[in-house]
Amino acid sequence: MDNPVLRFLRFLVMDNWPITLVAALGFVAIYLLLPRPRGGARAVGVAAAGLALLLTGALIVRAGAFTAEVVLFYAFSGIAVIAGGLLVTQSNPARAALSFALVVLSTCGLFLLQAAPFLMAATTIIYAGAIVVTFLFVIMLAQQEGVSDADQRSREPLLASLTGFVLLGAILYVLHAGYGTGDIDDAIARVRQAKTKPSAKEMAAVFGDEGHNFKAFFDGFRQAIKKGGDSSEARALSDAVDDLQDRWVGKVVRNDDAAEGRDVCERLEEVGLRARASYGILQPPADTRLSAYSGPPANAPLFPPADGKPDPGALRRDRDSRVPQMPHENTAYLGRALFTDYLLAVELGGTLLLVATVGAIAIAGRRGGRNA
Amino acid sequence: MNPIPLHHYLVVGAILFALGAIGFLARRNLIVMFLSAEMMLQGVAVNLVAFARYRGNLQGQAFTLFILTVAACEAAIALALILMLFRRRGSLDVSLWQELREPGQEPTVDEEPLPPPPKEEPLPELTPSGFEPPAREETSHV
Amino acid sequence: MSNVGSYLWLIPALPLLAAARIAFLGPRGLRPSSDWPCVAAIGVSCLLSFWVLFAVGGLPPMGEGDGHMKPEQEIVAAHPWVHVGNMDLGFTLRADGLTAIMLVTVTFVGFFIAVYSIGYMRDDPGYPRFFAEVSLFIAAMTLLVLADNFLVLYAGWEGVGLCSYLLIGFWFQKPSAADAARKAFLVTRLGDMGLLLGIILLWVKSGSLDYDRVFEAMKAPGMDSYYVAAACLLLLCGAVGKSAQFPLHVWLPDAMEGPSPVSALIHAATMVTAGVYLVARCTPLFVLVPGVQLVVALIGCFTALLGALIALTQNDLKRVLAYSTISQLGYMFLGLGSGAVVAGIFHLFTHAFFKALLFLAAGSVMHAMGGVIDLRRFSGLRKLMPWTGATFLMGALALSGFPGFSGFWSKDEIMAGTLERSEAPGPYAAWYLLLFVVALVTAGLTAFYTFRAYLLTFEGPEKVPEEAGHHAHESPRVMTVPLVVLAAGAVLVGFMEPLTHVFSDLLRQHTAGISELSPQRPDYTVMAVTTLFALAGIAGAVYVYRLRVGLADRLARAAPALYQLSLNKFGFDEMYQTFVVKPLDGFAEFCRVFDLYVLDKIVDIVGMIPRLFGALFRPVQNGLVQFYALAMILGLTVFLLALVSKLNP
Secondary structure, three states: OOOHHHHHHHHHHHHOHHHHHHHHHHHHHHHHHOOOOOOOOHHHHHHHHHHHHHHHHHHHHHHOOOOHHHHHHHHHHHHHHHHHHHHHHOOOHHHHHHHHHHHHHHHHHHHHHOOOHHHHHHHHHHHHHHHHHHHHHHHHHOOOOOOOHHHHOEOOHHHHHHHHHHHHHHHHHHHHHHHOOHHHHHHHHHHHHHHOOOOHHHHHHHHOOOOOOOHHHHHHHHHHHHHOOOOHHHHHHHHHHHHHHHHHHHHHHHHOOHHHHHHHHHHHHHHHHHHHHOOOOOOOOOOOOOOHHHOOOOOOOOOOOOOOOOOOOOOOEOOOOOOEOOOOOHHHHHHHHHHHOOHHHHHHHHHHHHHHHHHHHHHHOOOOOOOO | OOOOOHHHHHHHHHHHHHHHHHHHHHEOEHHHHHHHHHHHHHHHHHHHHHHHHHHOOOHHHHHHHHHHHHHHHHHHHHHHHHHHHHHHHOOOEHHHOOOOOOOOOOOOOOOOOOOOOOOOOOOOOOOOOOOOOOOOOOOOOO | OHHHHHHOOHHHHHHHHHHHHHHHHHHHHHHHHOHHHHHHHHHHHHHHHHHHHHHHHOOOOOOOOOOOOOHHHOEEEOOEEEEEOOEEEEOOEEEOHHHHHHHHHHHHHHHHHHHHHHHHOOOOOOHHHHHHHHHHHHHHHHHHHHEOEHHHHHHHHHHHHHHHHHHHOOOOOOHHHHHHHHHHHHHHHHHHHHHHHHHHHHHHHHOOOEHHHHHHHHHOOOOOHHHHHHHHHHHHHHHHHHOOOOOOOOHHHHHHHOOHHHHHHHHHHOHHHHHHHHHHHOHHHHOOOHHHHHHHHHHHHHHHHHHHHHHOOOOEHHHHHHHHHHHHHHHHHHHHHOOOHHHHHHHHHHHHHHHHHHHHHHHHHHHHOOOOOEHHHOEOOOOOOHHHHHHHHHHHHHHHOOOOOHHHHHHHHHHHHHHHHHHOOOOOHHHHHHHHHHHHHHHHHHHHHHHHHHHHHHOOOOEOOHHHHHHOOOOOHHHHHHHHHHHHHHHHHHHHHHHHOHHHHHHHHHOOOHHHOOOOOOOHHHHHHHHHHHHHHHHHHHHHHHHOOOHHHHHHHHOHHHHHHHHOHHHHHHHHHHHHHHHHHHHHHHHHHHHHHHHHHHHHHHHHHHHHHHHHHHHHOOOOHHHHHHHHHHHHHHHHHHHHHHOOO
16 A cells, blocks of 8 residues: 555545545535526535535534533534535625625634634634625625626536545545544553553453564554654653553563553553644744743643653643643733734734735725726 | 544634635635635634644734734735726626736637526515595696 | 057057948938048058058168068067967067058058049948948958968958958949859958968967968978978968959959949959968968969969950950959969069059059049940040040050059069079979060050050040930049049159169068068060060050051951950859859759758757647636636645655554
């Protein structure tokens, strides 16, 4: 399976066929629903869209584990995606603008879920409040008599939707390859399972096969760590797994020491969670220079050094997942960051706004007749 | 309990981005094309905010703010330009602007005619009530 | 006077400046007054040339038999030019006796011809162009004679060739003029090729291009005389082309398509003598190989006879003069080939005066006759144009070698030189005796055809062609004054040598190489014999064309073959046409067809490939914004997929 194309196809058709199916239905729906002079198979498109939504819902329900956050996440993203589809397929530009407002509002919900309340407010005000309204004004100003080519036709609907979905597939594949946490989640689950066993033998049975071959498990663990990027952090964690493997083979299995085994399991779990929290092939560059006003910089080590001394500047982390928690005074931090580290960019942004205002007035204010 | 993993947000961003791309490629109304481009920006913003969340810092959010700024400028200029274009051709159809093609290349035109616009539903009329005023005499002003 | 060397560069530079000035300002700014920069520049150059002449004459003389010049004996202006590897070339100008004589001849005659042109070219639309080209010519010619190495000489050589081409084709709207210009250029190019090869051979063999060093190296005992002979023959080839000697003489008669002052200046007085100058300059080489000297003499003598024979029957006055020029140049070559270098250069000098005079007088006639130059269409013009007639007679007497006139002295010296060579103990003595006899006969023929032209034009009943209209009168003062000056020269300059020995002194004592030749004593027997032949020729012409009118026609009818042969210029043009031009035309046609139907097609096919590719991809450029966006997004997708292929999920 060295052929990348074959690998890509296998990823699409065999490993993740439900998602591929949903995407294919979405493609059919978008393709059929794009505006056309003759209605076309619009009903089929609607049916495909409905089917895709149903399938997605089923997939979500199957995954289970509903917390408030998960429900909100799915709600907001679902609304955003549906409204996005409506925006693309709606032939009336005014309705498309309203769909866009819906997209923006649900994205704002997602922002809120991600501890960005200021952004939520700003986006709502700027996009939904200002830009969409301006759009509606322009739609009103530039209203054509009767039906127009612009709204009733699409330029190459098949080619466009195909391109869009191939792009989506490529992005999903990259995300899966670089950010998918399935392997490390499996490994953590096995460690947690082993931790609950009373004796070292049973623990070993969870890790290895009958012949006490633990090498496969530890190799898989290391591979799962390294999949999330070849950062210094990942290398350190991988080394930690080496030590734990030695302890496991040298002390736990040989001496049948259950307490030692539990300790190794706990440490393995810690390593796994840390790896999971720093997952991703895109890592911030190591030399980003930022002041303390902006909170912990992107290149700050996510975890205190290995010698175990408590670091007063370290991030507070979620107890279960080791994911860092955002500071409570979120907006204050953002403001401080903007007016210290990003001051020049803010000033430039302001200048840009001024220039854009002048430009817009100069362009739109010009009196030119048709065909001028 | 694990929170929603990072890549879930990234997938939402990717879907918004791809939908926006389809809209930009397929739709011919300048305004809808522009809305689609804005939706692509929204997808990117979701990505950046998610990254910020999972690195535990605010740099992604700061970046999103600048995206907002640029998007506002862009909207102002683009809408002004769209108005200009509309004044020139009397239509928002982007396909009317294809002068950049190779010399000798035939312009791309739509062959299929548009269906006639749907008939306006006649407004309901109420039966008049009360007296009918008497018709006034036509007086000559000659 | 010793600092004259630092002013040498002005002599070519002033006319060059004038040429540039007229060329750039003439058509717009100067238009009617574009003559004065030319005349002024040539005039100043002429004065400078005289200064150079006196300065050279005032230098301490070289000792007899000493070929080397001491620093105090030369006037040099050296400017570094090319310094590549072991090649060290200076843009060096040098004035010695030979150069000084040439300079004075060129600028003096050139000055009066330029003055004459003011009147002659007055109404021509190309007035500024004419003077620009004449100035350029003077610049190139003075550069040619001032050169101290072969490369600078070659630059001047090509420069005068270019000017000759431009001036022959001055009336380029006339197909015959354009053809004549092309012919002159191509024929002289044959010779120039030889000159270039000769220069390269000299450079290869001697490692230098400076005259002194080349001559020194070729004289060295180790040098193979075959190389010297080959170099001399190649140089001779150039000289033959430029000086219109047999077999490359065919271009000169056609060159008469140019304006008459041009014929006088370039194709009689100066440029055509460049070949003579070259051979004279290279005398140190030629004396090393007596065989080549004999070739020079043979070519010269044969050309002299040939030119005279053809000139006998031509009806075009300017053509008669052209063939006479060829003939006289032949005399000069005869002199050079016989070792009588002084005589040859002396003849060059006198010939410049009387031939320029004859051409200008012919131009004056042509001017008056409204462009008609056919001898049969006019006669008895002496009373109409007294000045022109009188000066033409002076020129004719000089050309015929009438005693006392300049041609007499110089031609006589050549004869004497040839005879002396035949008596001297050396190889090929018998040949030189034969050459002497032929030259004598030619002298008689020369006198005959010269007076035929004079008598037919100026004597007899007055007859004027109708083209002349109201022009049929004497030319304006600006044209007659130069005629008179040149006529005075034609009469008087001959006395300079026998009375003052100024030529012998200049050449023997102030010119490297020539000094080694033995001095020449006046030979009164030869003088008497040549005078006899010249008088016989004149008398014959008077008898045939004046006393027994009609005898000429009867003679022509009596020997029609001979007459036709002479009239048709011995068929050289036809011969070249058949054996050179036609085969080359055929080859050119073949090349054309090959190019048109083979090469062009191949090129077309090669050119079609990108066109096809373009047609393939052109529909992509349909001007629709969304297609371009599509291409962008496809590119992004491809980039992502390439990234994906590196990842291992």
